[in-house]
Amino acid sequence: MRFRATRFALVTIAAIVTGACGDIESNHASHEMVTEHGEMTITAVMDPEEPTQLGPNVMTLALSMGEMSVTNATITVVPTMPGHGAHGTNEVPVVTETGDGVYEVTNLVFTMPGTWQLEVRVVATDGMETNKHFAYTVR
Numbered sequence: 001m002r003f004r005a006t007r008f009a010l011v012t013i014a015a016i017v018t019g020a021c022g023d024i025e026s027n028h029a030s031h032e033m034v035t036e037h038g039e040m041t042i043t044a045v046m047d048p049e050e051p052t053q054l055g056p057n058v059m060t061l062a063l064s065m066g067e068m069s070v071t072n073a074t075i076t077v078v079p080t081m082p083g084h085g086a087h088g089t090n091e092v093p094v095v096t097e098t099g100d101g102v103y104e105v106t107n108l109v110f111t112m113p114g115t116w117q118l119e120v121r122v123v124a125t126d127g128m129e130t131n132k133h134f135a136y137t138v139r
């Protein structure tokens, strides 16, 4: 089973490289982004990993500012398809803080294959707002 999974991953990577003409960033399973202030780092990990799958997915977000975890933040995740008139989904993602600046996003349901953009809006307890986009190719 392990061999099969590895081979599948290699095929996926090859497909991404040869198809690298898109206008949105690649389908990394893990995205790390830093705000324009260079203060908050948001790391997103999708499960299952590549390829991101149709149907329900779980995403884990880790928020930090320097060495400090960002706790008690209010997070909203909005999925849209930019290439399809930016339609969204009927399902509303649910964000649950699991501790130490880590938040689990469930009910993240991709309803069709293609490029999805996830807008992650973070409001910290001090009122500071951060807004970042993560792109995933759903197969």
Ligand SMILES: [Cu+2]
Pocket: 081, 084, 087, 112, 114
């Ligand atoms: Cu669509």
